[in-house]
Amino acid sequence: MAVVLDRDSRIVVQGATGNVGTFHIQQMLEYGTSVVAGVTPGKAGQEVHGVPVFDTVAAAREATGCNVSLVFVPARFAKAAVIEAVDAGMEAVIVITEHIPVHDATYFVNYANSKGVTLIGPNCPGAATAGVQKVGILPGQIFKPGGPVGVASKSGTLTYEIVASLTEAGIGQTTCLGLGGDPIPGTTLLDAVKMFEADDETKAIVLVGEIGGGAEEEAAAYIRERNLVAKKPVYAYVAGRTAPEGKKMGHAGALVEKGVGTAESKLKAFQAAGVKVAVFPTDIAGFVKQDLGI
Amino acid sequence: MNLYEHQGRELYERFGIPCAEGFVVASMEELENEIEGAPFPAVVKAQVLVGGRGKAGGVRFANSADELRAHTEAILGMDIKGHVVQKVMVAQMLDFQAEYYLSFLIDRNARGYMMIFSPDGGMDIESVPEDRLFKIPIGPLEGFTAAHADAGLAGSGLDPGIQAQIRAIMEKLYRMFTEMDAELVEVNPLALTKDGTVVAADSKVVINDSALFRHPEFRQRDETLTELEQEARDQGVALIELDGNIGVIANGAGLTMATLDALTEFGGRPRTFLDLSGATDPEKVAQAVRLMKKSKPGVMLLNLFGGITRCDVVAEGLVHVIEKEGVDFPIITRIKGTKEEEGKAILARYGFTVGDTLQDACRKASETAKDMPLAREVSA
Numbered sequence: 001m002a003v004v005l006d007r008d009s010r011i012v013v014q015g016a017t018g019n020v021g022t023f024h025i026q027q028m029l030e031y032g033t034s035v036v037a038g039v040t041p042g043k044a045g046q047e048v049h050g051v052p053v054f055d056t057v058a059a060a061r062e063a064t065g066c067n068v069s070l071v072f073v074p075a076r077f078a079k080a081a082v083i084e085a086v087d088a089g090m091e092a093v094i095v096i097t098e099h100i101p102v103h104d105a106t107y108f109v110n111y112a113n114s115k116g117v118t119l120i121g122p123n124c125p126g127a128a129t130a131g132v133q134k135v136g137i138l139p140g141q142i143f144k145p146g147g148p149v150g151v152a153s154k155s156g157t158l159t160y161e162i163v164a165s166l167t168e169a170g171i172g173q174t175t176c177l178g179l180g181g182d183p184i185p186g187t188t189l190l191d192a193v194k195m196f197e198a199d200d201e202t203k204a205i206v207l208v209g210e211i212g213g214g215a216e217e218e219a220a221a222y223i224r225e226r227n228l229v230a231k232k233p234v235y236a237y238v239a240g241r242t243a244p245e246g247k248k249m250g251h252a253g254a255l256v257e258k259g260v261g262t263a264e265s266k267l268k269a270f271q272a273a274g275v276k277v278a279v280f281p282t283d284i285a286g287f288v289k290q291d292l293g294i
Numbered sequence: 295m296n297l298y299e300h301q302g303r304e305l306y307e308r309f310g311i312p313c314a315e316g317f318v319v320a321s322m323e324e325l326e327n328e329i330e331g332a333p334f335p336a337v338v339k340a341q342v343l344v345g346g347r348g349k350a351g352g353v354r355f356a357n358s359a360d361e362l363r364a365h366t367e368a369i370l371g372m373d374i375k376g377h378v379v380q381k382v383m384v385a386q387m388l389d390f391q392a393e394y395y396l397s398f399l400i401d402r403n404a405r406g407y408m409m410i411f412s413p414d415g416g417m418d419i420e421s422v423p424e425d426r427l428f429k430i431p432i433g434p435l436e437g438f439t440a441a442h443a444d445a446g447l448a449g450s451g452l453d454p455g456i457q458a459q460i461r462a463i464m465e466k467l468y469r470m471f472t473e474m475d476a477e478l479v480e481v482n483p484l485a486l487t488k489d490g491t492v493v494a495a496d497s498k499v500v501i502n503d504s505a506l507f508r509h510p511e512f513r514q515r516d517e518t519l520t521e522l523e524q525e526a527r528d529q530g531v532a533l534i535e536l537d538g539n540i541g542v543i544a545n546g547a548g549l550t551m552a553t554l555d556a557l558t559e560f561g562g563r564p565r566t567f568l569d570l571s572g573a574t575d576p577e578k579v580a581q582a583v584r585l586m587k588k589s590k591p592g593v594m595l596l597n598l599f600g601g602i603t604r605c606d607v608v609a610e611g612l613v614h615v616i617e618k619e620g621v622d623f624p625i626i627t628r629i630k631g632t633k634e635e636e637g638k639a640i641l642a643r644y645g646f647t648v649g650d651t652l653q654d655a656c657r658k659a660s661e662t663a664k665d666m667p668l669a670r671e672v673s674a
Contacts, residue, residue, distance in 0.1 A: 027602060076507060087507055102400055103475050103507035106434045114435060139601030141632060155548020157599045164599075164631060181547060183402050195665050210548055237463040239551035242536075242558045243567075246518070250532040250547025250569040252504065253402070258420070263555075279559060280653060 002129040002175040003150065003202070004092055004118055004194040007067065009133050012037040013098075014059045014081045014092075015072035016048050022211050024072070024137055031140035032132045036064040057088035070126065070135050071095040078122065079104035085115050095121035095134055095186070102252070105184045110184060119186025123252065125156040125178035125264045135276040136178065140217070144172035149202045149288060151176040152192030153208035154185075155251070156241060162208060162281050169285040173293050174202045181210065181251025191218035197228060204233045204292060206284055207275070209266055211240030216266035224273035233291050235284045238266045295501045296339040297513055300383040302479075302497025309470040311463055312394050313494045316385030323368050325384075329359050333386035338365040341381040342374050343517040347402055347429030350374045353575075355387060377517055388493065395419055396434075396464065396480060398471040407432040410462065411446040416483035449586075459492040462485070467494075475505030490567035531568065533585055538563025539666045540659050541623070543582060545570045545598055545608070553597045556652050562660030565591045565669050575602055580615045580664040592666030595659040596627040597652065598637070605629050605637030612645045628655035 011028070015021045028035050028047050037060035038048050044055040054060040057069060069085040071093060078100045085093045086108075093112060100122045112119035117158025120127055128137010131145025142160050144167040151166075151173055153159035163176055177192050179185050181288060189207055196202045209216040214237060223234055241263040243249045245256045254261050267277050276291075278284045288294065297305075299368045300318040307313065318341065319325045340352030347353055352374050356362040367560065372379045385600060392504030401408040409430045414422050421642055428446045432438055444460045453588065471479045480498040487493060501512050515524060526533035532547065540562050544550040547569045554564045562645070566589040598608055609629060616625070628649040629637045642648050649655025664671075 075504065099504040101475050101508070102477060102502045103434075103472060103505065106400065106406065110434045112510025137602065137631065142601065145517060153548075155546060157544070158548030158552050160601045161549060161552075161599050161630065183400065184405050187406075192597065208548070215403075218403065237552075239548045239555060241555045242564065243551060244534075244536065247534050248532075249534065249567060250552050250571075254547060254551065274308070279557055282652065 001131065001277065003199050004120070004127055004175060004177065005129040005133040007132055009068045009135070010034050010036045010064060010066045010215065011068050011070055011133070011135055012057060012064070012066035013070045013072065013138060014039045014057065014085065016040050016051070016053055017043050017046065018072065021072045022048050022124070025051055028134060033135060036244050037066050045059070057085050060170040064236045065092070068092045068094070068135065071097060073097060075100045078199045079108050079132060082119070085112060086112050086115050090117060092118040092120065094124070095119065096124060096126060096136055097169050098123040100182070102183060103213065105182060109184050109186045118179060120154070121180045121182070121186060123182040123233060124180030125159065127175060127177045128175045129175045138176065138178065142167055143176065147173065148172065148174040148203035148292065149200065149206055150174045150196035150202035150204070152179055152189055153177070154179050154181050154210050154253070155208060157241065158281060159208055162206065162284055165282040165285040169289050170286060171251070171288050176289040179282065181253050183213060183253040184216070189215045190222055193219050193222060193228070193234070202232065204235070204288055206288070207234065207236045208256050209236060209238040210251065211238070211243050211249065211263050212251070212255045212261040215263065219268040220266070220269035220273040220275065223275060227274070229274040235278065235287050236270045236275045237278045237281050237284060238263045238270070295496070295503055295506060295515065295516055296343050296518060297499040297501060297512060298343065298381070299339065299497050300341055300381065300497045301512070302386060303383070303385070304492050305470055305474060305499065306497065306659050308552060311467045311470070311494050313465045314385040314388055316381045316383055318381050318400070319366065320381045321370070322363070322367060325363065326382070329362065329594055331361065332362055332384055334358065335387040336362060336384050337387045338362065338369060339383045339385070340369045340372060340374060340379040341383055342377045343377055344375045344377055354377065365531060388485065388495065389488040390485040390495070391481070391488050392486040394460070394486070395422070395482045396467065396484045397478065397482070398468055398476070399604070401431065404431055404647065406434050409438070409442060409468070410447055411450070413450045413452060418483060422597040427621065437472070446662060456486060457491060463492060474499070475502045476500060477502050477506060520672050521673070522585065522588055522654060531583070531585060532571070534567040535669070536564045536567065536668045538565045539592035539663045539668050540564050541568065541586050541589055541594040543567035543568045543570055543586060543594065543596050545572065549597065549599060553595065553652070553656070556656045557595065557660060560657045560660035562663060565589060572603060574607055574611055575613055576589050579611050580619065583612070583615050583619050583621070587619065591623055593659050593663040594623055594625045595655060596625060597655065598629045600629070600631030600633060600637065604633040606633040606640060609637040609640040613640060617644065625656055626659045626662065627650055
């Protein structure tokens with residue numbers, strides 16, 4: 001079944017006619033993603049690589065039955081775009097846009113949650129169910145369909161690196177969720193763990209964390225409490241062991257403040273939960289291979 | 295973006311929050327324009343973002359215009375922990391009979407807001423016992439309400455008249471927090487003067503960097519960054535200076551962090567964190583290389599993962615720029631992903647050391663840099 005995205009997902013792209021939107025619509029179509037609509041206010045009637053463009057998400061939904069929105073709109077319009085997508089009845093909203101004001105993100109994350117809508121991002125590479133749908137800016141060729149590994153990550157390229165090493169080792173994936181590196185994410189590592197726990201096809205979970213906040217500790221506490229590793233092994237990599245305190249390491253959320261959010265604390269929490277922790281990102285593929293006998 | 299105390303005070307005025315009267319000056323000429331209305335006794339404060347300004351002599355008291363001139367002259371241009379004082383705030387000195395604490399902040403773990411109130415302010419808030427700190431979560435959809443104020447004040451034991459004043463300040467400070475896109479507004483102390491008025495006697499305000507387009511008046515030099523970090527930020531590049539000797543460029547923040555971590559596993563000492571992000575535009579890449587040169591690494595380690603952006607395209611762009619800019623340090627590379635072999639061939643052709651794996655490249659970089667001077671020694 002995988003999580004968030006399946007064969008029935010029908011994607012609408014908000015911010016479809018800009019350079020980034022146009023380029024990635026093409027990339028997604030090549031991967032086989034069901035991109036059924038685009039939205040750019042004032043551009044209704046146009047097409048992007050054969051995909052019809054509408055003025056609003058509601059109009060797109062009525063015409064195409066889209067149920068998942070991908071948001072590329074500029075940061076200053078992102079809040080309105082997410083609210084529009086939620087109000088139009090989307091089941092999931094994936095926000096790629098970076099540098100969104102934190103108050104805007106805090107608002108729309110809570111708004112989506114209050115309506116039961118899965119929000120992924122902001123400032124994320126998107127999500128992909130291997131071989132089925134890739135929604136966002138992830139490179140399609142790194143994935144190997146058929147599972148059994150579910151991946152959730154706070155970073156982009158580092159995730160590609162880990163997924164590519166899994167694929168190279170002959171280990172496939174169910175879904176890869178790029179959660180993003182912002183301080184207020186719509187889907188946390190804990191949310192992702194719960195989704196993968198409930199998914200029958202996912203037999204093992206890979207978590208890629210980084211310094212800042214307490215999302216890793218929160219996920220680890222849940223894994224520990226439920227002794228989840230007895231059911232599905234969990235592997236983790238945490239970036240930023242050598243990051244100095246008080247410096248934002250490229251992501252708005254990657255920041256150790258007053259001793260809170262250190263890699264050490266996260267690694268310790270994972271280890272205490274029975275999660276296997278990797279020193280180098282590509283070690284994970286070896287762990288999975290050994291444990292699952294793939 | 296961290297604001298200076300006087301900017302916080304000006305925001306208090308804008309939002310109707312009671313605070314000490316005052317003004318800010320950047321020169322003795324400006325002081326002369328203001329001196330007639332100066333409130334005495336006055337406190338004269340260096341406007342810097344580093345702590346310890348009091349100990350450094352950056353906070354003084356003046357009872358007359360002449361004292362005020364003397365103190366302002368002494369503080370302007372003073373060096374406090376490497377920061378030269380550009381501005382001085384002059385404010386009315388108030389006599390306090392009690393000091394409280396009030397802040398609003400973004401609560402990452404709850405993905406919402408939080409108000410913290412304590413009847414024990416004026417000191418480092420970390421040293422206040424938990425049972426004297428009233429932490430009230432606020433849902434961003436509902437916003438701040440009277441119930442939040444009640445919850446914050448319920449255990450304070452303060453006189454109802456004082457509570458009423460604090461309640462009014464809470465409402466205004468929350469408005470300031472949200473309307474100014476602040477990550478933090480902290481009033482410490484929130485003071486009760488001898489005449490029974492509650493005033494905001496100090497300010498710490500952090501405006502969210504991503505929201506500065508809505509508050510362009512606060513686009514300013516961030517003292518917490520080094521010169522080079524500031525220069526990079528102005529160009530939209532994420533660069534952080536560290537104390538080692540290996541400059542790291544990678545594409546993506548997580549991958550760059552992971553590369554620093556991997557280096558240290560082999561005894562390497564990172565000098566520079568530089569996230570190339572998704573940049574392939576030659577001018578953007580050139581900018582990154584120029585910034586790297588300015589950080590004067592002993593060795594540069596380049597770690598690239600090609601996804602949608604192909605390795606050969608990135609490699610080609612980089613070597614052209616590096617050739618053109620001319621660098622005086624060895625370059626060790628590791629490249630992986632789409633069109634990896636082609637990318638490696640390009641890098642090898644230009645004489646860069648090409649590592650087979652991340653570990654291999656990190657080992658090579660660490661060995662090469664082993665006996666090279668560290669950042670501190672270079673700048674000395």
